[in-house]
Amino acid sequence: MADSAAAHDLPTTAALELHGLVKDFSVGLRGVKLRAVDHLNLRVAAGQVYGLLGPTGSGKSTTIKLLLGLLEPTAGGCTVLGVPSDRVEARRDVGYLPESPYFYRHLTGRELVRFYGRMCGMVRATMATRVADVIEMVGLSAAADRRVGTYSKGMLQRIGLAQALVHDPRLLILDEPTAGVDPVGSAAMADLILKLKGQGKTVLITSHLLAQIEDICDRVAILDHGHLMLEGAVSDLVGQAGRQSLVLEALPPGELAELRAWLAARGRTLEAVQPAQRRLDQVFLEQMDRRGDDRAKS
Numbered sequence: 001m002a003d004s005a006a007a008h009d010l011p012t013t014a015a016l017e018l019h020g021l022v023k024d025f026s027v028g029l030r031g032v033k034l035r036a037v038d039h040l041n042l043r044v045a046a047g048q049v050y051g052l053l054g055p056t057g058s059g060k061s062t063t064i065k066l067l068l069g070l071l072e073p074t075a076g077g078c079t080v081l082g083v084p085s086d087r088v089e090a091r092r093d094v095g096y097l098p099e100s101p102y103f104y105r106h107l108t109g110r111e112l113v114r115f116y117g118r119m120c121g122m123v124r125a126t127m128a129t130r131v132a133d134v135i136e137m138v139g140l141s142a143a144a145d146r147r148v149g150t151y152s153k154g155m156l157q158r159i160g161l162a163q164a165l166v167h168d169p170r171l172l173i174l175d176e177p178t179a180g181v182d183p184v185g186s187a188a189m190a191d192l193i194l195k196l197k198g199q200g201k202t203v204l205i206t207s208h209l210l211a212q213i214e215d216i217c218d219r220v221a222i223l224d225h226g227h228l229m230l231e232g233a234v235s236d237l238v239g240q241a242g243r244q245s246l247v248l249e250a251l252p253p254g255e256l257a258e259l260r261a262w263l264a265a266r267g268r269t270l271e272a273v274q275p276a277q278r279r280l281d282q283v284f285l286e287q288m289d290r291r292g293d294d295r296a297k298s
Helices: 002-007 060-067 109-119 124-137 153-165 183-198 210-216 234-238 253-264 280-297
Strands: 014-027 032-045 049-053 075-080 094-097 171-175 202-206 219-224 227-233
Touching: 014 060, 014 202, 032 060, 032 075, 032 202, 032 219, 032 227, 049 060, 049 183, 049 210, 060 075, 060 171, 060 202, 094 153, 109 124, 109 153, 124 153, 153 171, 153 183, 183 202, 183 210, 210 234, 219 234, 227 234
Parallel strands: 049 202, 049 219, 094 171, 171 202
Antiparallel strands: 014 032, 014 075, 219 227
């Protein structure tokens, strides 16, 4: 069912395709095998933001390493932008941000991004402009000439995203890009991902922040112990067939009773009445915006 859902109404071009992907690891000295990825079939269409979800140990990071050619599959295979993942050219148009990036602490942010640009084969003539552009894109222009060793966790994630973007890849693979990042930084990362989607890029993202995944992803796959448990469009997975939510201003008891009677006359039932609530992340961000406005006025 997951395979048919994945193929329904998708563009013909695939950014990523996984066919019967299997990865076993040897455990201990007796040759015992641990299966981290178990016959995984997935298709990610070009131009989508695609969420790869699952608890710790579900096989998300292993799957990403297989896609990047950092691990060899035990069986099956995968293609990246139409190229088998074990070929070098499969990685030329891919940007990658690992879950816990390690960067040279003695380099400044600008030097770090320039270093990765050179590794990606960028020409010197356009390097300085592109480096400045991606650093501005992630909101680190003011700290670009500080050493990376002085950066906070959130700043490290953002400079990591800058290095993943410097060569203008068509595909971005982001492994827990908001891990350890405060809500403001997390919201900024989500906005940037949507902006990149608007530029036509494909984004594969893993995250434990399911509310954020719901807001930015077109489709998601849920893994558990290497198995694909569920796959589909976010709107289909979170929707409630045959049910609707209506948001009204608060009604006095008399009008509420009239509404119930009007519905009952038509064979309908008002199942629940509860105050509309904002999410906590919305409240937090509103307060941060208000604080910023107050500072600007003072």
